[in-house]
Amino acid sequence: MIIALMITSMIVLSLFRFVSAHLTAIRVSTEIGEERDTLNAAVHYLQAQMDALPPIEDSTLSGQAFKFHGLESDEISWICPAGPGLLTTAASGDFKVTLAVQPVDERSTETELGLRRQPAPGNKASLNLNRGGAGGRYDWLPLIQPVAALEIRYFDPQDNSWKDAWKDASRRPPLLRLKLWKHAGDAPLEAMVRVPSAQLVR
Numbered sequence: 034m035i036i037a038l039m040i041t042s043m044i045v046l047s048l049f050r051f052v053s054a055h056l057t058a059i060r061v062s063t064e065i066g067e068e069r070d071t072l073n074a075a076v077h078y079l080q081a082q083m084d085a086l087p088p089i090e091d092s093t094l095s096g097q098a099f100k101f102h103g104l105e106s107d108e109i110s111w112i113c114p115a116g117p118g119l120l121t122t123a124a125s126g127d128f129k130v131t132l133a134v135q136p137v138d139e140r141s142t143e144t145e146l147g148l149r150r151q152p153a154p155g156n157k158a159s160l161n162l163n164r165g166g167a168g169g170r171y172d173w174l175p176l177i178q179p180v181a182a183l184e185i186r187y188f189d190p191q192d193n194s195w196k197d198a199w200k201d202a203s204r205r206p207p208l209l210r211l212k213l214w215k216h217a218g219d220a221p222l223e224a225m226v227r228v229p230s231a232q233l234v235r
Contacts (some may be wrong), residue, residue, distance in 0.1 A: 038154070044130065044143050045166070047055070048127065049055070049079065052175075055197055058092075059115040064187055066102075069222060071076055071177050071215075072177065072213045072215060072222040073222065073224075075132075075146060075176060075213065076203075076211060076213070076222070076224040078176075079089070079109075079132060079209075079211070079226055080119060080226045081117070081118075082111060082113065082118050082130075083111075083209070083226055083227060083228045083229070083230075084227075085113070085118060086111060086228065086230045087228075087230070088230060093110075093111065093112055093202055093226070094109075094110070094111050094188055094199065094200070094205050094206075095109070095110050095111075095200055096108065096109040096110070096185055096198050096199040097210060098185075098197040098198045101134065101182075102142070103137075104182035104214070105182045105183060105184040105185060105212070105214075105219060106133070106134045106135070106144070106179055106182060107131050107133075107134075107183050107185040107197070108127055108131050108133040108185075108230060109131065109184075109185050109199075109209070110130065110131040110132075111129075111130055112127050112128070112129055112130070112153050113127065113128060113130055114126070114127050115128070115230040119148075119150060120148065120174060121160070124155075124158055124160055125156075125158045126152065126153065126155075126156035126158045127152075127153040127155075127156055128147055128150050128151060128152055128156065128160075128186060129150070129151045129153050130148055130149070130150055131149040131150075131151075131171075132145065132146070132147075132148060132183075133146075133148075133183070134146050134147075134155065134180055134181075134182065134183045135149075135173075135207055137175075137178065137185055138181075142168060142180070143179050144180060144182075145159065145176070145177060145178035145179055145180055145181055145232070146175075146177040146178075146180035146183065146186050146213070147173055147174050147175040147176045147177075148174040149160050149164075149171045149172075149175065150171060150172040150173075151169060151170070151171045151172070153219050160172040169197075169217075177215075179215065179216070180213065180214070180215060181216050181217040181231070182212075182213070182214040182217065182221075183210040183211070183212070183214075183215040183220075184211070184213075184221070185197075185209060185211055186206075186210040187199040187206035187208050187209060187210075187211070188207060188208040188209075189206060190206075190207060195210060196203055204231065205228050206231060207227065207232065208225055208226070208227060209225070209226040209227075209228065209229065210223070210224075210225055210226075211224045211225075211226060212222065220226055
């Protein structure tokens with residue numbers, strides 16, 4: 034009976050370990066899938082905004098390369114009216130929107146992906162400008178937390194190369210290459226975003 038109990042206990046323990054490991058794998062896989070879906074939503078949002086950009090003379094697109102704690106913390110800015118691009122319907126006029134990664138608050142080392150929203154030149158309306166920086170006061174709308182890093186590259190067809198910043202107001206890059214890291218040690222989500230208005234000429 035003792036031997037039978039020992040064998041039964043070993044079988045039950047083995048089954049418990051198997052089921053526990055299987056459930057853990059499912060949970061981790063689900064969490065990774067949800068994180069990827071969240072990052073993909075940010076990419077889809079940016080693609081929708083690039084699709085909606087008006088002709089070059091009516092809007093600007095620019096990008097800057099930055100680092101925060103040694104990680105890529107790039108930013109891309111464009112001008113858009115109130116509505117889906119601004120993620121609000123209560124504002125009026127045009128606003129400058131910047132997709133960026135920045136600290137959750139002034140004292141935090143954790144960063145999040147969000148939208149920095151400021152009235153465009155000539156727009157006297159305002160949102161709740163709750164934060165400030167070297168570029169003036171702005172409204173911050175968090176999208177994903179945490180996000181460790183964001184890398185944006187701009188394809189320049191004139192010299193067939195990828196640029197880490199875009200400052201040419203007279204034209205736009207036809208392609209953007211994004212890398213998003215949810216956590217610093219993760220493999221990044223990589224995506225390509227088209228800029229259809231880059232094909233338009235003045």
